[in-house]
Amino acid sequence: MYGQDRVYKKVEVIGVSKGGIEAAIQAAVDKAHKTLDKLSWFEVEGIRGHVGDDGKITEYQVVLKVAFQLKD
Amino acid sequence: MYGQDRVYKKVEVIGVSKGGIEAAIQAAVDKAHKTLDKLSWFEVEGIRGHVGDDGKITEYQVVLKVAFQLKD
Amino acid sequence: MYGQDRVYKKVEVIGVSKGGIEAAIQAAVDKAHKTLDKLSWFEVEGIRGHVGDDGKITEYQVVLKVAFQLKD
Amino acid sequence: MYGQDRVYKKVEVIGVSKGGIEAAIQAAVDKAHKTLDKLSWFEVEGIRGHVGDDGKITEYQVVLKVAFQLKD
Amino acid sequence: MYGQDRVYKKVEVIGVSKGGIEAAIQAAVDKAHKTLDKLSWFEVEGIRGHVGDDGKITEYQVVLKVAFQLKD
């Protein structure tokens, strides 16, 4: 594909999951893949999370950018 | 809501108002809330403004990111 | 136009062209202008590129933000 | 005071107020002044906020660092 | 004016005012407009402030860049 003029769009999303960092990334990628367009790649922008009253991490919140090609 | 898998989207907007910084933020939040989706939060990215010929600030331009949940 | 309340939206795109940096920017601006909305300005976020087996640059990839006014 | 050896400590706090950015800063400064030590200055690190169901900003959240001198 | 070659200069100033953030910005813009040149725009670089012995904010210090066109 290299060498052909083309354009991509990047969208910022936040995936939230109690299953860990990779699970939160996959959750965001899943949703974006369905509601936006067929994704090509992602870039992690930040990792945060919520802590419950017992001091356990109740969820991971991963900010990421997802990218897809703008087709004609 | 913590502990439930979910996905948010963040969109970058610029609110412009002569009424000050908070007014510019509210202008951008208003418009995004109507044209994009029901917002959850905002984050200020930058504050700029235009100066008139008499040296008075004629408008504030606030760059911000607004976030809303991607529903099924 | 200064002094009138208004709101802009910024979208992140990547233009790819073998014709150089300005060509990659123009490619992204062209596509965004057609598929998103009538653009007002752009901001370059990053410049990358692909290198072929012979050591020649086969394409420039320019990450940029494009901005357009959110109309009523 | 310049020219005398001394040491300051900086602490990161977040002030939350529905009254605007300055009100949120003052809220954080008030609390830190009472619970930490007599403050000397503050530095704003970030401005965020929450948006209600009606699209109105329900509160400003200002992240700031507050500084005070470490006395003997 | 777009499309005409021209050059701007940016100067970094700090406005100090007890009247709040917008007042500090306007103070810096006023002074720069009088002593440097007729300004076109400003960009906020940082927001700080001083705290009095009673925990009240005695002044806001806003670092900003102001820009003006370099005329022939």
Add this chain to the structure above:
Amino acid sequence: MYGQDRVYKKVEVIGVSKGGIEAAIQAAVDKAHKTLDKLSWFEVEGIRGHVGDDGKITEYQVVLKVAFQLKD
């Protein structure tokens, strides 16, 4: 809770664990929850680690900020 004035404090900690990134985060959250205060959330600032003589990662070191509400 949104809409009520309140103040949070953020503290920077480093969790170290040979069990991976999430384990290092949970280690830091556990300790901070016990020795500082009941945490509300965390933000990852950096991920590092130590490598043993055999080229295996012996521990992950995750720098994070933890936040808790300053109560009256």
Add this chain to the structure above:
Amino acid sequence: MYGQDRVYKKVEVIGVSKGGIEAAIQAAVDKAHKTLDKLSWFEVEGIRGHVGDDGKITEYQVVLKVAFQLKD
């Protein structure tokens, strides 16, 4: 010249040209060289541009710092 004590000053300027990025840089360097002092080097800080109603780039705006030696 290395090894001799000396002092340089850096000034931030924005060159605007419809002729491309290099043309915008040269425009800013030309003007600064004439109105400020004999320049030694420049550093690009940012690349932006304006888009016309037809989606064509009407001008490039390059933010740069120019440096010159402060003579006695």
Add this chain to the structure above:
Amino acid sequence: MYGQDRVYKKVEVIGVSKGGIEAAIQAAVDKAHKTLDKLSWFEVEGIRGHVGDDGKITEYQVVLKVAFQLKD
């Protein structure tokens, strides 16, 4: 070892693995340990990944710096 003069070198590598973030880090550390020198530590610089046609993450790409002592 503290207190002895010594010098380290840091090299930037990208580990790619479909097994997750830690697996990608370990892959890069393994290769660098074999081809460069006996590593002392690593620092994660960025986390990216590729998405397949079915919306599943096909690989994680972790940019990291690895460090080793420059021996005499």
Add this chain to the structure above:
Amino acid sequence: MYGQDRVYKKVEVIGVSKGGIEAAIQAAVDKAHKTLDKLSWFEVEGIRGHVGDDGKITEYQVVLKVAFQLKD
């Protein structure tokens, strides 16, 4: 010590001294070591200073983070 789970805390302090940069760092480290806990390391975040009426530097102000282990 590598390979054992543990947690560190980082605190931001500013050392001020007329004796130079290293003296300002040592001043901050001394005070933090006495009033906080037995420090393990420090990281310089910024270097500033005050200038007297005669143009001589009257003091160096070094912002740094100091780290110590959180013991059980």
Add this chain to the structure above:
Amino acid sequence: MYGQDRVYKKVEVIGVSKGGIEAAIQAAVDKAHKTLDKLSWFEVEGIRGHVGDDGKITEYQVVLKVAFQLKD
């Protein structure tokens, strides 16, 4: 190639050319391709340049990172 474990190395180089920004990039890519390894891509980190006594740009200096796969 996606989905196969592999490792890349990134090296920072500076290309210098009087022929413009793309020429400086290609100069650095050429040299790195010959002296290091068969490159896969590049990322621009900074653009600087030297100015002659007549105010003309005598050369562009482009800082970039070049990447190549670490083979077995």
Add this chain to the structure above:
Amino acid sequence: MYGQDRVYKKVEVIGVSKGGIEAAIQAAVDKAHKTLDKLSWFEVEGIRGHVGDDGKITEYQVVLKVAFQLKD
């Protein structure tokens, strides 16, 4: 002086000296104090240097911002 409206200007300079980092800072402060205005403070932005053919540092180049009050 706190509580009185006032405006400062910041100027970026580079001090060069073979005598070390503090000497380079003082050189820049000296020159700026004489040619610009009576300085109030400085902030270090970067530290670089030149290396001679024998591997010895021939000079330190410290980039700093100096600030002075804009008087009426």
Add this chain to the structure above:
Amino acid sequence: MYGQDRVYKKVEVIGVSKGGIEAAIQAAVDKAHKTLDKLSWFEVEGIRGHVGDDGKITEYQVVLKVAFQLKD
């Protein structure tokens, strides 16, 4: 030398010395000059250090980039 096409390489090293910041820089420059190539300049990226049990700084660790020309 300005005006001649050429290419430099930058390498990241960490100099460690108990003798202070300049000593740590010179240590890293010495080693790189001997083991890599004849250096042209250096850039400081970060300053850290280790603290002994008695609160005294036992060593300075300066992260820097060193640059040398890639010869044919």
